[in-house]
Amino acid sequence: MSSTDTLATTRLAVLGLGNMNGAILTGMLAAGLPADNVVATTRSADSAAAKADKYGVRVISNEQDPQANRTAVAEADVVLVGVKPKDIVAALRELSDALPADAVVVSVAAGVTAKTLGSVLRAGQPLVRTMPNTPLTVGSGVVGMAPGEHVSTEQADLIEQLFSGSGLVVRVEESLLPAVVATAGSAPAYLFLFAEAIAKHAEQLGLPRADAERMAAATVKGAGLMLEQGDQTAEQLRTNVMSPGGTTAKAIESFQADGLEDIVARAMDAAAARDREMGEEFTA
Numbered sequence: 001m002s003s004t005d006t007l008a009t010t011r012l013a014v015l016g017l018g019n020m021n022g023a024i025l026t027g028m029l030a031a032g033l034p035a036d037n038v039v040a041t042t043r044s045a046d047s048a049a050a051k052a053d054k055y056g057v058r059v060i061s062n063e064q065d066p067q068a069n070r071t072a073v074a075e076a077d078v079v080l081v082g083v084k085p086k087d088i089v090a091a092l093r094e095l096s097d098a099l100p101a102d103a104v105v106v107s108v109a110a111g112v113t114a115k116t117l118g119s120v121l122r123a124g125q126p127l128v129r130t131m132p133n134t135p136l137t138v139g140s141g142v143v144g145m146a147p148g149e150h151v152s153t154e155q156a157d158l159i160e161q162l163f164s165g166s167g168l169v170v171r172v173e174e175s176l177l178p179a180v181v182a183t184a185g186s187a188p189a190y191l192f193l194f195a196e197a198i199a200k201h202a203e204q205l206g207l208p209r210a211d212a213e214r215m216a217a218a219t220v221k222g223a224g225l226m227l228e229q230g231d232q233t234a235e236q237l238r239t240n241v242m243s244p245g246g247t248t249a250k251a252i253e254s255f256q257a258d259g260l261e262d263i264v265a266r267a268m269d270a271a272a273a274r275d276r277e278m279g280e281e282f283t284a
């Protein structure tokens, strides 16, 4: 089956429609998922109205209807669960007996383990843990996916196809999801921080703030597109910018003298450690 066919026929329940599930849904709708195939839920009624307007899908709130999550999943093939890690166990527990037996539950929650999630689902319910990132919203995201033991090959392929219209999908063992959080899930924020820092300091160097922000954004985008082409490594692309005795060499020497690689490594270790810690903190 082509990914267009898959998108056309899959019935999707989206539990929680915040930053992450919103990005995933935007990517899937842009890739061809019909809006009529989607039922989403939020906690608050105001949020449901705003999100229905924003995404053009049916959104029901738990505030207005305490059965909203159960209603949303009743006819779903795929249930995309994007509530906060502290809320996911309770959310799944209250709807587990409303899930069709062959519906695939896809968790995007950081940390919370398949063992914990499986313990509040009915025995044998297919479950896929994923770690996506928000650039899915512009069709350039990353998703690490770890299919669980009750997921058939066809179901794993279906989930991969649903995501692959809006980003790179990499299958990993569940034990590697903390590494995926550090490398992709959290990583857009590192690059946004870099863009923020560049724009702030460009202003100190005399550029108007708005121009500095546009230049930083276009530079991050351009560098990303060059990296994505894949014909040269990041190291080669960096070296191409570094004219001997020039300006870039001075900047890179300054980063290296200040220990940028160690700074990045410590930040990634902190993200991965927090992911593992959340797995122990949020249990059934």
Ligand SMILES: NC(=O)C1=CN([C@@H]2O[C@H](COP(=O)(O)OP(=O)(O)OC[C@H]3O[C@@H](n4cnc5c(N)ncnc54)[C@H](OP(=O)(O)O)[C@@H]3O)[C@@H](O)[C@H]2O)C=CC1
Binding pocket: 015, 016, 017, 018, 019, 020, 021, 041, 042, 043, 044, 045, 047, 048, 062, 069, 082, 083, 084, 085, 087, 091, 108, 109, 110, 131, 132, 133, 134, 185, 186
């Ligand atoms: N943000 C990111 O970049 C990434 C986030 N994640 C994961 O995504 C998940 C969501 O994070 P994020 O999108 O940032 O969070 P948000 O706070 O933006 O969104 C959470 C959504 O869940 C809704 N919600 C809360 N409780 C319930 C419930 N019981 N039933 C249905 N909906 C509910 C909220 O409703 P309301 O709209 O009314 O507030 C909101 O729409 C987390 O588990 C996080 O670990 C994973 C990778 C990246």
Ligand SMILES: O=C(O)[C@@H]1CCC=N1
Binding pocket: 110, 181, 185, 186
């Ligand atoms: O910060 C978080 O916990 C989530 C997971 C990865 C990105 N955002």
